[in-house]
Amino acid sequence: MTTLAFLIPSRDRHGELARWLPSVLRAAQRVEAAVLICDQSARPFSAPRGATVLHRPDLAGLPAARNALLAACAAEVVCFLDDDAAVAGDFATVLLALAAVEPDTVAWGPVVEARPLAVRRLHRLAQLGVFHDPRRLIGQRRDQPTTALFGCCFAVRRAAAVATGFDARRDGYALGEDLDFCLRLRAHGGLRFARGLRAIHHRAATGRADRDRRGLGKGAFLRWLARRHGGHNPFTVLHLLLAAAAAASTRGEEPASFLGVMRGLWAGR
16 A cells, blocks of 8 residues: 655644644544654644654755655655645545556645635736746636646655755745746656645744745845746736735735725725
């Protein structure tokens, strides 16, 4: 039987881990999968039975944590999860079934998000390189091949993941390293969204104030992102408007539609 491990990088978010980890443990127990957490916090997370914590405050950033998790396990298939993602009870069972019958596929993922579809699409459209990003308008459960999966929840054959590796030169969180990884992973086989994989990304807002995305650091981040996978899709006035509307959508209650966000933007709210 194919072996599986759930790999969860985290930093200073013990509350989110405690809240959503039980869903992962339940799914893992059905197939005797391992659950590994790379905790970069100063104080290690006290994990319940069934999970193992790698306390690595020496590591800087999400890509380095993901590489460390890969090195610490020997499972044939690994599933990377954000610490604010929850999975269905049959997630591991469905994933291993897919891995067994799709030998030419190296990665699978669900379409996962708790926010309204219009808000999801708005945030995706606001990003540099979006018109070259196959995920830009995906927001519904479906089976379809893709060239990139969502970083909050995606499964990979470990051999292909190790051969590809994450770009540990970036030492923050939410850096677009998931898209960069997927674009390089394609050399090893196909990627696809799988309807049977059910998960929810709760997108907790705490603990993500990375220096790479603040002040002058944000300019460096945007230049890196554009250079890596934003070719022929420069930063434009449209991006500015969409980014402003996306930022407005995160203040207070989220709007019900894209038009509602844009009306708020033009009204100066």
